Amino acid sequence: MPFQSIIERARGILLAPRETWPAIAAEPVSAPAVFSGWVLWFAAIGPLARLIGWTAFGSWTPFLGNMHVAFAYSLVQAVLTYVLALAMVLIMAFIVDLLAASFGGTRNFSQALKTVAYAYTPAWIVAILGLMPTLAVLLAVMGLLAAGYSIYLLYVGLPFTMKCPQDRSAAYAAVSVVTAVILSVILSAAITASIGMLWLRSSGMAGDVSSLSAPLHAGPGATITVPAWGGGGQGSATGGNAGNGPVTAVPVDQLKPFLPPTLNGYARSHLTANRVAIGSTQYSEVEAIYKDPAGHAVDVKVEDLGSMRFMAAIAANTQFETQSSHGYNRSMIVDGMPASERWYGPTQSGHYAIYVAGRFLVQAKGSPTSMATLETFVRAVDLKDLAALK
Numbered sequence: 464m465p466f467q468s469i470i471e472r473a474r475g476i477l478l479a480p481r482e483t484w485p486a487i488a489a490e491p492v493s494a495p496a497v498f499s500g501w502v503l504w505f506a507a508i509g510p511l512a513r514l515i516g517w518t519a520f521g522s523w524t525p526f527l528g529n530m531h532v533a534f535a536y537s538l539v540q541a542v543l544t545y546v547l548a549l550a551m552v553l554i555m556a557f558i559v560d561l562l563a564a565s566f567g568g569t570r571n572f573s574q575a576l577k578t579v580a581y582a583y584t585p586a587w588i589v590a591i592l593g594l595m596p597t598l599a600v601l602l603a604v605m606g607l608l609a610a611g612y613s614i615y616l617l618y619v620g621l622p623f624t625m626k627c628p629q630d631r632s633a634a635y636a637a638v639s640v641v642t643a644v645i646l647s648v649i650l651s652a653a654i655t656a657s658i659g660m661l662w663l664r665s666s667g668m669a670g671d672v673s674s675l676s677a678p679l680h681a682g683p684g685a686t687i688t689v690p691a692w693g694g695g696g697q698g699s700a701t702g703g704n705a706g707n708g709p710v711t712a713v714p715v716d717q718l719k720p721f722l723p724p725t726l727n728g729y730a731r732s733h734l735t736a737n738r739v740a741i742g743s744t745q746y747s748e749v750e751a752i753y754k755d756p757a758g759h760a761v762d763v764k765v766e767d768l769g770s771m772r773f774m775a776a777i778a779a780n781t782q783f784e785t786q787s788s789h790g791y792n793r794s795m796i797v798d799g800m801p802a803s804e805r806w807y808g809p810t811q812s813g814h815y816a817i818y819v820a821g822r823f824l825v826q827a828k829g830s831p832t833s834m835a836t837l838e839t840f841v842r843a844v845d846l847k848d849l850a851a852l853k
Contacts, residue, residue: 469500469501469504472487472581473584473588476581476584476616477584477585477588480615480616480619480620481619483581484581484619484620484623484624485623487577487581487620487623487624488574488577488620488623488624490577492573492577493573494556494572494573494576497573497576497577497580498552498576498580501580501581502549502552502576502580502583503549505580505583505584505587505588506545506548506549506552506583506587507545508587508588508590508591509544509548509587509590509591509593510540510541510542510544510545510548511541512590512591512592512593512594513537513540513541513544513590513593514537514538514540514541515594516593516594516595516596517537517540517596518534518537520595520596547647551643551647552576552579552580552583553576554643554646554647555579555639555643556572556575556576556578556579556580557572557575558639558642558643558646559575559578559579559621559625559639560572560575562635562638562639562642563575563625563626563627566621566625566627566628566631566632566634566635566638567627567628567631568621568625568626568627568635569625569626570625571624571625574624574625575624575625577624578617578620578621578624578625579617581616581620582613582614582616582617582620583613584613584616585609585612585613585616586606586609586610586613588609589602589605589606589608589609590602590606592605614636614640617636617639617640618632618633618635618636619632621635621636710745710769710822711745711769712738712739712740712745712746712747712767712769713747713767713769713852714738714747715736715737715738715747715748715749716736717852718736718747718748718749718765718767719734719736719749721749721765721844721845721848721849722734722749722750722751722763722765722844726751726753726763726840726843726844727753727761727836727839727840727843728755729753729754729755729759729761729840730753730754730755731751731752731753732752732753732754732760733751733752734749734750734751735749735750735751736748736749736750737749745769746766746767746768746769747766747767747769748764748765748766748767749764749765750762750763750764750765751763751764753840759829759831759832760829761827761828761829761832761836761837761840762827762828762829763825763826763827763840763841763844764824764825764826764827765823765824765825765844765849766823766824766825766826767822767823767852768822768823768824769822782794789807789808789809790805790806790807790808790809791804791805791806792804792805792806793805797817800817800818800819801817801818802815802816802817802818803815803816804816804834804837804838806834810830810831811830811831811832811833812828812829812830812831812832813828813829813830813832813833813834813837814826814827814828814837815827815828815834815837815838815840815841816841817841817846819846819849819850820849820850823849823850823852825841825844825846825849826841827840827841
């Protein structure tokens with residue numbers, strides 16, 4: 464589709480959908496043509512904008528400001544986001560096609576793909592705000608509005624493209640969206656778990672690979688032993704039964720005490736807790752913002768990776784270090800545990816993280832701050848008791 468035609472079609476679907484959908488339905492365009500001529504281009508807007516924004520300005524975090532993000536990390540995130548966006552379009556199109564007969568419509572995958580592709584347009588266009596990380600709040604608000612408008616466009620378009628009765632279009636659209644959301648969440652979790660387990664198996668880490676005890680200094684003069692992942696005996700941060708069966712994530716009420724009202728002399732101003740369980744994939748976290756009297760803020764998070772603990776194995780067996788005139792990003796082993804730190808000099812922003820017992824991740828980030836301060840915050844968490852949780 465010529466560039467000028469793309470602009471006209473985007474303007475039409477956004478500003479005059481009821482007049483534009485009949486023209487879209489009547490076009491004899493194949494599914495591959497719609498995918499290559501529309502989906503591939505518009506789905507790239509968000510990932511590309513975020514890649515540029517994170518590279519140029521860093522990632523913006525409430526209360527903390529901009530945090531520098533390594534280009535390699537931004538690139539991987541952009542590619543994964545793009546691939547998942549394309550997969551989501553195909554999933555949604557299959558759902559719309561499969562449900563057509565149930566709502567009095569006519570099955571036609573090419574028409575279903577056109578419906579989904581053009582309905583997604585507002586959400587894709589709004590994602591360009593990712594160019595400016597400081598507009599994260601605006602992007603979130605606009606993203607919700609755009610998602611709502613995309614659902615409206617789907618509702619308007621279904622009677623034209625899938626030939627369903629007008630009075631059944633709302634239910635058709637609602638069931639399609641809900642089904643797609645559920646499947647996309649399951650798919651994302653499955654892909655994440657599968658990639659991690661494949662990595663573990665390829666690196667020979669799917670079973671017991673270590674029975675050594677790893678000393679862990681939780682603070683001045685304190686030494687503990689990291690339990691193995693499999694729950695029996697002792698193990699290093701890289702060992703244990705990393706691939707043996709599901710793991711139940713620790714309830715958030717057990718994680719909250721690790722972020723007390725006062726930590727390292729800073730007062731807690733904000734606390735959130737989340738726990739997610741999708742089948743056997745489980746994860747829980749608590750996060751708090753700590754501030755001193757001068758207004759300096761540090762974000763501290765304690766995560767139980769649960770069924771995604773393969774991430775700790777990846778961290779334990781990945782060594783990297785990058786340096787520039789503005790800062791650095793590197794991994795290391797601290798007291799037998801995988802750790803990493805990232806620093807960006809121009810904004811005095813940093814991030815410090817450490818993996819505990821091959822399962823828990825404790826991290827701190829802030830701006831302006833110092834790396835010594837962030838490390839002190841991580842050390843202030845009771846790592847010994849955290850390692851003992853099951």
